[in-house]
Amino acid sequence: MRTIRKIIMVASLSLLMPLVASAQSASDVRAMSPEDRRAYMQSMSDDERSAMRQKWRSEFDALPEDEKQAIRQQRAERRDGRDRQGNRDAKRERRDAMSDEERAAAKDRRGKRSDERRARWESMSEEERANARARRDEHRGERGRHRKGKGQRGQGGQSDQPES
Numbered sequence: 001m002r003t004i005r006k007i008i009m010v011a012s013l014s015l016l017m018p019l020v021a022s023a024q025s026a027s028d029v030r031a032m033s034p035e036d037r038r039a040y041m042q043s044m045s046d047d048e049r050s051a052m053r054q055k056w057r058s059e060f061d062a063l064p065e066d067e068k069q070a071i072r073q074q075r076a077e078r079r080d081g082r083d084r085q086g087n088r089d090a091k092r093e094r095r096d097a098m099s100d101e102e103r104a105a106a107k108d109r110r111g112k113r114s115d116e117r118r119a120r121w122e123s124m125s126e127e128e129r130a131n132a133r134a135r136r137d138e139h140r141g142e143r144g145r146h147r148k149g150k151g152q153r154g155q156g157g158q159s160d161q162p163e164s
Contacts, residue, residue, distance in 0.1 A: 025059060 029037055041049060060068065095103065124132065 025056075029056075 029040065032040065044052065060071070063071075098106065121129070121132075
C-alpha cells in the first residue's frame with residue numbers, strides 16, 4: 001500500500017514539475033513591459049491568476065523587511081511619478097486615432113462592464129455592500145481620503161429617504 005502511495009505521489013509530482021518550472025516569479029513579471037505583463041495575466045485562467053498572486057504574495061512575505069520597504073518605496077515613487085496630464089493626453093491621442101468602429105466597440109465594452117458592476121452591486125445584500133465600500137476605501141488609501149463622504153449615500157448623515 002505504501003509503495004502505491006509513493007508511486008502516485010512521485011507521478012503527481014512529476015506532472016507538476018513542468019508547471020512549477022514554467023511559473024514565473026514576481027521579479028520576472030515585474031521586468032516585463034506593461035503590455036507583455038497584461039497579455040501574460042490575461043492568458044491565464046482565473047484559478048491560475050489567483051494561484052500566481054498567492055505565490056507572489058508568499059515570495060513577498062518571505063523577503064526581509066528592508067527589501068519589502070525598498071519595494072514599497074519603488075511602487076510609491078512610480079505612483080507619485082505618474083504624469084496625470086500626460087496620461088490624459090495619451091488617452092486622448094489613442095481615442096483620436098481610433099476608427100468609428102473601434103470607438104463604438106470600446107464604448108460597448110465600457111457599457112457592458114458598467115452593467116456588470118451595477119448588476120453585481122444590486123445583487124448584494126446590505127452587509128456585502130458595506131464590506132465592498134470598506135474594501136474600496138481601504139484600496140483607495142490616501143487617494144480617497146479627501147473625498148470621504150462623497151458618493152456614499154445613506155452614510156455620514158445623508159439619507160436616501162426623503163424627510164417627512
